[in-house]
Amino acid sequence: MRVDILQKIEGEAFLRYRFKKGRIEHVKIEFPHYRGVEEIMRGRPAEDAVAIAPRVCGICGHSHLIAAAEALENAAGVTPPLKARYIRNVTLGCELIQNHIKWLYLVILPLLKRMGFREVPFFEAIDKSATAGKIIAIFGGQYPHTSYAVLGGVCSDPTLLEIQKAKLFAKEIEDFFHSEVMEEIERFSEFKDSRGILKEIYIFLKHKELLDIGRAHDRFLNLREGTKILGLKRVSAKLRYVSTAPSGIGYAKNALYKGKYFEVGPLARRIHTPFVKDLHRRYKDGLFTRIAARVYEIKILLSQLKETLKKIEPQGDSFVKTDSLAEGTGEAVVEAPRGSLIHRVKIKKGKIERYEIITPTQFNLSNGTSLNPGPAQKAVIGLRDRSEAELVFRSFDICSVCTTH
Amino acid sequence: MKTKALWLQGVSCNGNSHSFLNYEGLRELLSKVEFLYHPLLPSRLRIEDLADFTEDIDILVIEGAIKKEGFLRGKKEFFRLFQKLKKKAKYIVAVGNCASFGGVFKEYEADLTGVGYSKGEKIADFENLINVPGCPAHPEWIGSVLSLLCEGCEPELDELSRPAEIYSYTVHAGCLRNEYFEWKVDSATFGSKEGCLFYQQGCQAPYTGGNCNKILWNGVSSKTRAGMPCIGCTEPGFPSRDLFKTKTYMGIPARMPKGVPKRAYLTLTGVAKSFKIDRLNNPLMPKGPGCEKEES
């Protein structure tokens, strides 16, 4: 057995490899420690959930915030006003954008460099991820860890000029993205006549014959949309079929859909776009498809961001008052940076009686057996080289912090 | 020679590491400081190298709460690494509420502590400890303290070992709702530009240290400006309960603004409330539609 520490992801994880004839036969993924967020919730007034939830994770805490607010709303039977929903879409989208930029520049490129890729400076990219944080702060007051989304809407009531400022910030990120990362293209066509980091990565991986390593089960879930994708066909999926089971190692639980392992995340969300479809046709759900889907999602998010910002009307309401939330159960699913994130809450006498969080990494990094492996396990089985395996793991954008909530 | 710093995480959410990446002077700072290890930024050492690491360091940054047993970093007990490194460090900078006072995860594991404090109680005597609480700490708090230490300069500290320059202000100072506070006009609901959040929504800013409303977050705003009550994340009592409701005593907020005697507060309130200032009881500005034009 060979134990590697996967680090400089969000937190750390242990990879316990078993090799046979020079190839990975199986790997167990261990997430050490548990921080008890669900326990911390218990007994608190229901409204406090939105203050505790972001503290699950420093990079996707905003997704936890939105999930908590929506779970409370679901329990209360309340729909927040349209304006609040638009604003939440804006800030949530920005969280995904900053995540994906940081992931590319701090999680993927440094490892590629060790494998021979050129050194890529990260300051400008980090600066642009911070710009996405500025947009969140315009609406939410700060980033990370605002709790501006509350039961019934959002706390802020932005002015037209503030929205204008957000648009300028969005433009800054977009300019950077299209000049550095990838140009505006709709089809793959091997990046013909276009340039950018993503194309360089493509050429690098092609040269090393790594484009299509790292294939998982080729089945996906996008629970926010309510679909599962099997062989590129989208069929409806229901939250109630999601369950968790002990993983037998560390503190994380496996997350399954109807007892099976599914992949969640940008690839699941974007597989039907022409660009990702082209890649999938060639490289299936392999390494490059997964990397490119996450990068390409930035482009989609940026154009959605622009559209949504236009739709926010200052004269609308940001918040509806709810009679205090005494009893009820609620659940919500949000598409967080790494995929479908579920929060479930049970409220009794105004207090949280039970809280459950299922994170995307629990789906992607479930610990199965060598005969029935989880998605990331499946993706590395058969590889010879541990840094290639590490690259495959990183392509899932693992969050140990979330998983050990 | 660059200042040698090492960023080690106890029980944390990574939030301070990410907050730090938003520091506007990051590039400049990293030209003065080398992080021998950092949980996100590229560094010379890997986490497992810390086990055999014996060099002296200038600044040990701790993020997250201290757990004495059963918590690994690399393949080693975190606490052993921490014990070793703190002896090698000229300064210890505890970033975030977790590292300063124990923070949010202490609600689950009561024996978690900060580096030098457990909640507000001092548990260890460090001459060289600087607390930079916040959940997370403001990037500029982390960045400017580190950059000051690089120049061999130390900030004045308050009684909780926090830089006084930052935490002597209350978060209340500089909030756009100050006029409403003065005239005791409360915010009827969330989602409004008008009104102060001290009377109903639980705003803790008048007794919470921090210059959030002076330097602003992400360069653009603050929670209270955006209509969210301050939840007191720079103080040892964080996180308290019922964060979105003001605890009142006979209709008066139970906790007074920092240093203000109840009698003084009540007197002023009585006077302020006996006047009704129209401007503050009406919408601040007319609100028009947005920019979306109907497609024709």
Ligand code: SF4
């Ligand atoms: S202080 Fe807050 S932001 Fe920092 S590690 Fe603790 S929970 Fe996360």
Ligand code: SF4
């Ligand atoms: S909302 Fe909070 S920070 Fe702002 S004026 Fe009122 S008490 Fe002060």
